[in-house]
Amino acid sequence: MFQAVNMFLRSGSAVDTDFLNPKQPIRIELGFADISATDLQRLEESHRARIEPVITDGRLTLARTYNGVGKGAMLVVRNVPSDRRFRKNALDEVIRPRISAEEVEANVRQTYPEIFAKLSGKISRAAVKRGVGRTRCRPG
Known part of the structure; x- marks a missing residue:
């Protein structure tokens, strides 16, 4: 050792x-x-x-x-999320640059309803990232 x-x-x-x-x-x-x-x-x-x-x-x-x-x-x-929705490439697609705030909101509502329910007001990319970061992960 x-x-x-x-x-x-x-x-x-x-x-x-x-x-x-x-x-x-x-x-x-x-x-x-x-x-x-x-x-x-x-x-x-x-x-x-x-x-x-x-x-x-x-x-x-x-x-x-x-x-x-x-x-x-x-x-x-690092920990790897067990749910593929929470992996970096999926998150990057949901909040990708050059889409409107309305599109980001629709994407979050569809892909991350549990996070969407906790957000209020205008949904920012940073808030979505924080929400995803707080999800449960399994070692990978």
Whole structure:
């Protein structure tokens, strides 16, 4: 386990001896919990601006993958909505640019009736995004 944490943190390249089976990639995930606003304030503004949007309920999970010898890739492990209506491409279509406010409202009423019922007044794209973001997700 300590070797995996070291490999994750050192962000160097993988070498032949890192692989137990060279045909299988290496994936190392680290999860962080109880991340508070105080923790985020300790970061430089540029780092905080990149990290803050991917923290959900005080949690952040990062993965580093190595498909072979060489440099690995770092990615954020996110929740994937179980209902396809709540996936990014579906949301982007519902609130796509260059459609009228009336069309956005009609799209939201049809696609997200549970969110539409909670909105009042003029429906903004930002309000719809917030509503979608609050929906229940399953790990994916």
